Amino acid sequence: MYGEFAFLYDELMDDFDYEGWFNYIEEIFRRYDKDIREILEMACGTGSLSYYFAKKGYKLTAFDRSEEMLSIAYDKLRRFKNVKLLRQDMVDFKINKKFDCILSTCDSINYILDEKDLLKTFTNAYNHLRDGGLFIFDINSYYKLKELIGNNIFLQDRGEIFYTWQNQFDLDTNICNFYLTFFYSQDGEHFLRFDEEHKERAYKNEEIINTLKEAGFDKIDVYEAFSFHPAGKESERIKYVAMKK
Ligand SMILES: C[S@@+](CC[C@H](N)C(=O)[O-])C[C@H]1O[C@@H](n2cnc3c(N)ncnc32)[C@H](O)[C@@H]1O
Incomplete structure (x- = not known):
């Protein structure tokens, strides 16, 4: 669980290129020909990626379960009127609306420790997406x-x-x-x-794919993060793009 670590997180992540991640995700929107306006970011942490979506004017709802992480995110995002920050859990969150895209970055999905909770999370994401919506996340590979x-x-x-x-x-x-x-x-x-x-x-690729299918997702693509090449045996970070029909 993220407690005090939250207050050092941004300093220790200073070699992570969140702006590059943001550009990559926007490139996904273009390649999948999606007009994305409303985004839900699950497990947003300190809001480092959220910041770029907020700045670009997307309507963003972001949540995390750690109050400490959210307190840093709040400082970064409070000036944006197009952002809503919430404290929720990925496994059983409930937000009374649907989104064009749901994001979860930087191995937050690996924090879900059992298959039942993984299925609940994916089903929940599916239910909060509009038809044609994209669920984009990355994991630390097995x-x-x-x-x-x-x-x-x-x-x-x-x-x-x-x-x-x-x-x-x-x-x-x-x-x-x-x-x-x-x-x-x-x-x-x-x-x-x-x-x-x-x-x-650590989830194997087949486990993620089968669970996404079980949750209802239709078209699922798997990339070596931050590229559009297929993930390989030694990929360290794997990016999934799953579409709701
Ligand atoms: C490695 S950090 C990534 C944070 C952020 N997405 C980023 O890209 O920097 C993992 C985050 O997942 C959050 N998290 C883990 N399990 C969660 C859950 N079940 N529901 C919501 N947030 C969760 C943690 O609190 C933490 O902020």
């Missing part, structure tokens, strides 16, 4: 979670933020446990420590 993150330990020293990221991949559940320890300082001398545990489920 390959990345098992082989690259797997049982490895990563450390990063950024001066005022130092963190360790210890991982353990459970082969029975396909869940990768991330044990995160952060030390951060505001004055460069005194460091505060906090710990968080996160879990991401």
